[in-house]
Amino acid sequence: MRRSIALAALLIVSGFFLLSAFEMRDFGAPVCEDMDQYIIDYAQKEASANNVVTSVVFDYRGFDTLGEATVLFTAAVAVSVVFRRLIK
């Protein structure tokens, strides 16, 4: 009884996902691209890097990389808290 209700809910949710996947905008035509066009044109002049993605990660959007480094540090601390031995 519970399994059939769960299966019906999964079918409804998957119907929503597939319907929205086929009704989205065309693949290969992004809508607003002014900021990315500016970054591609001026990345070699301002950040002087050949790799545009690295210049976005570390130069134009460096603050997000600071948050991500904090998440990695928190994960290492949390795993070491789970596996410690209590000193008796």
Place this chain on the structure above:
Amino acid sequence: MMSKIVRTITNILYSFILIFGFYIIMHGHLTPGGGFQGGAVVASGIALVLIAYGYDTVNEWIKKSRLSVLESVGALAFIGIAFLGIGTTFFYNFLANAGGLFGDPTVIGINLGNLNTSGVLPLMNWAVGLKVLAGLGSIVLLMAYGIRGGDK
């Protein structure tokens, strides 16, 4: 501790994996890659040695306290380099186009790539690469310590 075939292949392959990972970290501003990807490759090399030799042997080669010091050095170097450009703004690229260390200007357009360019980006790549290497290596070592019972 696995069989002799696995240990022999690990002895040969471990140095190549290490050099490949450091190559990806070093050339992050010219080719695809960077700090996070290269750190993950080196950490997978550490996981290979851990599987082939068992936890007791690896615990005498790689101590957990030294890995945590390496991770803290990487995090503090990242924040320190971000603070050094505080004259204009936080995270300012103060070494680009300046002529000193990593200061050559880039040729505009499609070019072959010069290692001496792009300012503060290679230093940040090294700091983040060390941090990811030490963090992932310490997570894998702690899980191996927790599985075998801990206090044997």
Place this chain on the structure above:
Amino acid sequence: MIGNLPYAACAALIILGIYALMFKRNLIKIVIGLNLIECGVNLFLITLGYKSGSVAPIYTMAEKKEMVLPTPQALTLTSIVIGLATTALILSFAVLIYKHYNTVDASKVRRLRG
């Protein structure tokens, strides 16, 4: 309609992940389902930034000057690292549950009830 197939592939990954999360009882299979959902979301972020007839955004020995959008790729890097932190922590909890209850069946670890 046949051009929207990459979006349908991302939707299929997410649906398979939700199925493994709801209907399986082994703890390791539940963790695999969670990881599948996260992989589907990362793939969707990258396919949002594609332009027809463009190459990767690297200037070293590139073929032409039209490039795909670089900002979604930078955000996907952050998302992959956060997914790794979540998976590491939930696997540590699975190891702890096994050592305490001596089973990995999710319907047998209910000693708090009754």
